[in-house]
Amino acid sequence: MRRLIGLIVPVTVIALWEALAQAGVLDADALPAPSAVLQGLSQDVQSGRYGEALQHTLIVVLQGWVAAVILGLVLGILIALVPAVHKLTSTSIEFGRAVPAVALVPVGILIFGFDKRAELLVVIFAAFWPMLVNTIAAVELVPRQLFDTASTLRLSVWNRISKVVVPAAVPRILIGARLAMATAVVLAAVAEMTGNPRGLGNEVVMAQSSVR
Numbered sequence: 707m708r709r710l711i712g713l714i715v716p717v718t719v720i721a722l723w724e725a726l727a728q729a730g731v732l733d734a735d736a737l738p739a740p741s742a743v744l745q746g747l748s749q750d751v752q753s754g755r756y757g758e759a760l761q762h763t764l765i766v767v768l769q770g771w772v773a774a775v776i777l778g779l780v781l782g783i784l785i786a787l788v789p790a791v792h793k794l795t796s797t798s799i800e801f802g803r804a805v806p807a808v809a810l811v812p813v814g815i816l817i818f819g820f821d822k823r824a825e826l827l828v829v830i831f832a833a834f835w836p837m838l839v840n841t842i843a844a845v846e847l848v849p850r851q852l853f854d855t856a857s858t859l860r861l862s863v864w865n866r867i868s869k870v871v872v873p874a875a876v877p878r879i880l881i882g883a884r885l886a887m888a889t890a891v892v893l894a895a896v897a898e899m900t901g902n903p904r905g906l907g908n909e910v911v912m913a914q915s916s917v918r
Contacts, residue, residue, distance in 0.1 A: 770829030782841025807832035825897040832893040833886035840882025844875035
């Protein structure tokens with residue numbers, strides 16, 4: 707029932723949007739009616755353009771997300787468990803997080819041209835930081851007693867990480883992975899809008915330029 711009540715606002719907004727568009731209050735070129743949007747989507751689906759663009763974007767998102775998760779997990783565990791590495795990288799991490807991922811689009815184009823690799827560079831860079839930061843925080847919050855128990859049992863370094871650190875840190879690590887996925891989706895579309903002539907982002911720009 708709560709979910710049904712929660713639908714009242716978006717349904718009302720869409721209905722009002724449609725009514726204003728049909729009445730001519732809204733400029734159809736600037737803000738087309740929801741029915742026109744659905745009609746345009748239907749045409750793209752039938753022509754196959756939407757499927758091709760969606761496939762490209764999803765592949766880039768998944769590849770970039772997997773790479774970012776692996777890099778963030780490995781480096782995050784290393785940084786959190788080795789104090790010397792933490793001290794050496796803390797400033798660089800704060801600096802790297804502040805760099806807008808979109809700023810890498812020209813760099814990617816310069817290195818790779820208008821190619822999928824330029825898009826992947828942006829996606830991986832953007833998705834890497836939430837994964838890295840959440841992994842570091844998750845490992846640092848593992849109770850000290852678990853490390854003491856691992857020392858008492860004389861577990862190897864690999865066993866400490868795989869049987870103690872990772873299981874205890876999984877909930878927070880998954881939060882980082884979820885944030886990384888959301889970031890990857892957004893930045894893939896942005897990169898396609900500005901630097902790759904394929905994917906959903908490029909389709910949006912092409913549709914805008916042709917007033918669709």
